[in-house]
Amino acid sequence: MNFKKTFLVICLIVCLFVMAGICASAVNQADFDSDFNKSNSKCASFIIQEENGTVFAFRQDAPADEDGVVIHNDTLGDLEVIVQEINAPDSHFIHSIITRDGWVFSHGGDSSNDSDVQTIESIAGEMLVSKKISSNSLGQIQKIFQKYNYSHFLIKAPDGRYGVVFSENYTLGNLNQGEYLVVPNEYAGFRNGNLSNYSKGPVDAIIDICSYEDSGWNRRNVYTYDYNVHDDSNGQKSGVDVYVTNDNGHNVGLNTSEIVTYCYFNDKFYPASAIPENPDKLHIGNYTFENQSFNPLLEVFRNLNNALVNINSPYAMN
Numbered sequence: 001m002n003f004k005k006t007f008l009v010i011c012l013i014v015c016l017f018v019m020a021g022i023c024a025s026a027v028n029q030a031d032f033d034s035d036f037n038k039s040n041s042k043c044a045s046f047i048i049q050e051e052n053g054t055v056f057a058f059r060q061d062a063p064a065d066e067d068g069v070v071i072h073n074d075t076l077g078d079l080e081v082i083v084q085e086i087n088a089p090d091s092h093f094i095h096s097i098i099t100r101d102g103w104v105f106s107h108g109g110d111s112s113n114d115s116d117v118q119t120i121e122s123i124a125g126e127m128l129v130s131k132k133i134s135s136n137s138l139g140q141i142q143k144i145f146q147k148y149n150y151s152h153f154l155i156k157a158p159d160g161r162y163g164v165v166f167s168e169n170y171t172l173g174n175l176n177q178g179e180y181l182v183v184p185n186e187y188a189g190f191r192n193g194n195l196s197n198y199s200k201g202p203v204d205a206i207i208d209i210c211s212y213e214d215s216g217w218n219r220r221n222v223y224t225y226d227y228n229v230h231d232d233s234n235g236q237k238s239g240v241d242v243y244v245t246n247d248n249g250h251n252v253g254l255n256t257s258e259i260v261t262y263c264y265f266n267d268k269f270y271p272a273s274a275i276p277e278n279p280d281k282l283h284i285g286n287y288t289f290e291n292q293s294f295n296p297l298l299e300v301f302r303n304l305n306n307a308l309v310n311i312n313s314p315y316a317m318n
Helices: 002-039 114-130 135-145 202-212 296-310
Strands: 044-049 053-061 069-076 079-086 094-099 104-108 152-156 161-165 170-174 179-183 191-194 219-232 235-246 263-265 268-270 282-288
Touching: 044 104, 044 152, 044 202, 053 094, 053 104, 053 202, 069 094, 069 114, 069 219, 069 282, 079 114, 094 114, 094 219, 104 114, 114 135, 114 152, 135 152, 135 161, 135 170, 152 179, 161 179, 179 202, 202 219, 202 235, 263 282, 268 282
Parallel strands: 069 263
Antiparallel strands: 044 053, 044 179, 053 219, 069 079, 079 094, 094 104, 104 152, 152 161, 161 170, 179 191, 219 235, 235 282, 263 268
16 A cells, blocks of 8 residues: 555656646747747847938848858949848848938848848839838838748938838838937837937947847847938038947847958958957948949849739739
């Protein structure tokens, strides 16, 4: 009898441990699932509205084996643009475009499907060329993001009008002078603020704001673009100063300084070893926009859209 009682007690204890293990496993799995998007949340965008310009920053959040970026001037319609894109021979992903007249577009998220990426870029290109932020266009981008349950899209006009898209929703708004947006890959981290809380200049302030945004775990390079309009002997011209920083993760309790990567500004190469850690920055170049007429990017966008129309895609522009 004692043996039977002892056996039953042992069985009961084993069952309790098994059940506890199942419960613990369920909790750990839930924690893992809740952190999955965060740990894979590639990239975040930051933007400040100024009186005669815009300061924009893009943080690349990606594992150490990912590629660096190429920043170069190009054209979109009759607009000169500065483009930041991944330097990958087997894939295509544009992080951001800044136009001669001060429009900004950025995109972060899943880069595994070139067709979806190019569709998003096509929709963005149409809005940049038409100078209209369309709810219909933002809704089409959201439908794509819903496949991946994360990603972000930002477009902003020189006067502060903006559209932001997440997998959960999209929103339109307006930034006043001195206001900023923080746009990670999930809506829960989307927020705005005012530079009046910072004693630093806008370039240093946006790097600081970026360093405390905590959605990304694989925090690598921060690329900052200071767009402004200035007077010269031929009248007003616009230009962009470009900076790069190693977001080392220290301000959010991480240490990601070792996964910093290289970049190009036009034909100039900057190795990972040359990029300083937050809060320092390296000025890698500046570009003054000139008038040009060649439009290879616009043709790419138009060809993509025509192909989508031909296959009756819901993402084709009307």
